[in-house]
Amino acid sequence: MGDRLDAIQIDEAQLALIDLEDPLLGLPLLDEGTIVALVLMIGAPKxxxxxxxxxxxxxSCCRRLHDIDDPVDIKALAHGLKGAAGNMGARALMAAARVLERDAFDRLRRPYLVDLVARVYDRTALAGRLRLAALAEEATPVGA
Incomplete structure (x- = not known):
């Protein structure tokens, strides 16, 4: 998995991004309390x-959301993304996906909401990559 981190160098300013709120939704990109609780329950590697x-x-979900027009499929993708995001404490992404799921049949709002989910995902992915690097660093024994 180390090669997936793209050799991200982390400093305190970057780590602070993890706890930042999404500017559009005012929710955490990654809820640190959720991540810590998961680490305690299942371990950092998992x-x-x-x-x-x-x-x-x-x-993958964001790409597919842009490629499809069937509201039933959009609703199903948004529902899956909402659950996955919620399980990992990605609260802003969960909220954006929840709204898309709710309004998937609204042809006027749907394009805006698909874009919103993609924008929130991009910021969540940055926070997630930084958190992955921090988890890898935490798991590395001192002096290794």
């Missing part, structure tokens, strides 16, 4: 795996 899965699946 949390890293699940977070990477959210990032991979989220990117």
């Amino acid at each position: 949390v890293s795996e699940l977070l990477q899965l959210l990032l991979d699946e989220g990117a």
Whole structure:
């Protein structure tokens, strides 16, 4: 998994991004309390795996949302993204996906909401990559 981190260098300013609120929704990109609780319950390696899965699946979902026009399919994709985001504490992404799921049949709002989900995903992905790097660093023994 280390190669997926693209050799991200982390400093305190970047780590602060993890706790930032999404500017559009006013919700955390990644809720640190959720991440810490998951690490305590299932361990950092599994949390890293699940977070990477959210990032991979989220990117795929955003591409598919732009490619389809069927509101039933859009609603289903938004529902899945909402659940995955919620499980990992990606609260802003969960909220954006919830609104898209709710309004998938609204032809006027749907394009805006698909774009909103994609924009929130992009910021969540940045925070997620930074958090992945921090988890990898936390798991590395001192002096290794």
